[in-house]
Amino acid sequence: MTGRTTLDGRLVGAEARLLLEARYGHFTAMQVRDRRVRGLGLHLDRLDAASRELFGGGIDRAAVLASVRTVLGGDVRDASVRVYVLDGDPPHVVASSGPPHAPLAGPLSVRSVVYQRYLPHIKQAGGFQQAHINRAAARDGFGEALLTTGDGLISEGSITNLGGFADGRLVWPDAPMLRGITMRLLERMDVPQVRRPLKVADLTGFDLVFLCNSWGVMTVGQVDGLPLRHDDGLARRLLDHYEAIPGDPLD
Numbered sequence: 001m002t003g004r005t006t007l008d009g010r011l012v013g014a015e016a017r018l019l020l021e022a023r024y025g026h027f028t029a030m031q032v033r034d035r036r037v038r039g040l041g042l043h044l045d046r047l048d049a050a051s052r053e054l055f056g057g058g059i060d061r062a063a064v065l066a067s068v069r070t071v072l073g074g075d076v077r078d079a080s081v082r083v084y085v086l087d088g089d090p091p092h093v094v095a096s097s098g099p100p101h102a103p104l105a106g107p108l109s110v111r112s113v114v115y116q117r118y119l120p121h122i123k124q125a126g127g128f129q130q131a132h133i134n135r136a137a138a139r140d141g142f143g144e145a146l147l148t149t150g151d152g153l154i155s156e157g158s159i160t161n162l163g164g165f166a167d168g169r170l171v172w173p174d175a176p177m178l179r180g181i182t183m184r185l186l187e188r189m190d191v192p193q194v195r196r197p198l199k200v201a202d203l204t205g206f207d208l209v210f211l212c213n214s215w216g217v218m219t220v221g222q223v224d225g226l227p228l229r230h231d232d233g234l235a236r237r238l239l240d241h242y243e244a245i246p247g248d249p250l251d
Contacts, residue, residue: 018092025086025125026050028181029214031100032072032079036247039181046181047085050122055091067095069250080214084125101214107221107230108143108211112200115147116155120176134158144211146223149175152199160211160218164203165191165234171206173198182212182242189241200224207231210238217242 005017012020028043037043044065048058068081080101084094113133117124137145137158145158154162155175161183163172172183174195187193200223203209208231209220219235222228 018086018088019094022084022086022125024054025084025091026054026122027082027084027125028123029080029082030181031214031216032068032077032081032097032250033100033247034077035072035250037081037250038245038247039185040248040250042181042184043083046123047083051085051091053122055085055087057090059085059093064093064095065250067093071095071097072250086125103216103218104143106143106210106219107228108218109141109222110144110146110157110211110220111137111140111142111224112146112148112152112154113137113158114150116149116176117147117178120155120178123178130158143218146200148200154198154200157211157213160213162198162209162211162220164206164209165231165238166206168192169194171196171198180213182214182217185245186212186217186238186242189238200226203228208234208238210235212242 005012005020007016028046030037030043044061047064051057051059064083068083071081072079078100079097080099081095081097086092086094115129115133133145144160146162147155147158153175154173156162156177161180163170170189170191170193172195174197203223204226207229209228211218211220217239219230220228221230
C-alpha cells in the first residue's frame with residue numbers, strides 16, 4: 001500500500017501531502033498592488049540567500065517570478081502573495097495568493113513576550129510559535145507582540161520589525177532579527193540611523209515608535225500598558241517616504 005493522506009476525510013494528492021508535511025524551508029511575503037511589488041529585488045535576494053544557507057544553492061529567479069505570475073493569473077492585480085522554498089531534490093518553489101492586506105490601523109497597543117527565534121535571520125516556513133504568540137496577543141486585544149530576550153532586550157515583533165525616532169535619529173534594535181523587506185526599504189530614508197540595545201522602558205523616551213512588515217508601516221501607541229509619544233510630523237514623514245517607494249513590475 002502506498003502512502004495516503006486525507007484532508008477533512010477526503011483523499012488528497014501528492015502535491016497537497018507535500019504542503020501538509022512541509023517542515024523545512026523558508027519563504028517571503030509580499031503585497032502586490034497593480035501587479036507591482038515594493039522591493040521585489042530584495043524579496044528575491046532574501047529567497048536566494050536563505051536557499052544557499054539551507055539547501056546549498058540559490059534560486060532560479062525567473063522561475064520564482066513565473067510562479068508568482070501564475071498564482072496571480074491574468075486577472076488579479078492586487079493580492080497578498082507568499083513564495084515558499086521547501087525541502088526537496090531540487091527544492092520545491094510554492095507560491096500562494098490571497099486578498100490584499102492593508103496595514104493595521106494605529107496607533108497600536110502591543111505587548112512584550114519572552115521568545116527568541118532559532119536562526120532569526122531566516123524567514124522560516126512553519127512558524128507555529130510565532131503564530132501562537134500573535135494569535136494570543138490578538139485574542140487579548142493587542143495588535144502585535146514584541147519578542148524579547150529573558151533580560152528584556154527587544155529583537156523584533158512576531159511578524160514585524162520595530163523602529164522608532166529619538167533625538168533626531170531613526171533607531172533600530174541591536175539584536176538578532178529578521179531584517180524585513182520593509183525595514184530595509186526604510187533604512188534608505190534620508191535621516192541619521194543607529195542600532196542600539198532597546199528595552200520596553202526605553203521606548204517611552206522616543207518621539208515615535210512604529211512597526212513595519214509587508215502590510216506597511218503602523219505606529220504604536222503603547223507597549224505593556226506604557227503610553228508612547230506620537231509625533232504626527234514624524235509619522236507623516238515616515239509614511240510619505242514609504243508611500244513614495246515605487247513598486248517593481250512583475251510582468
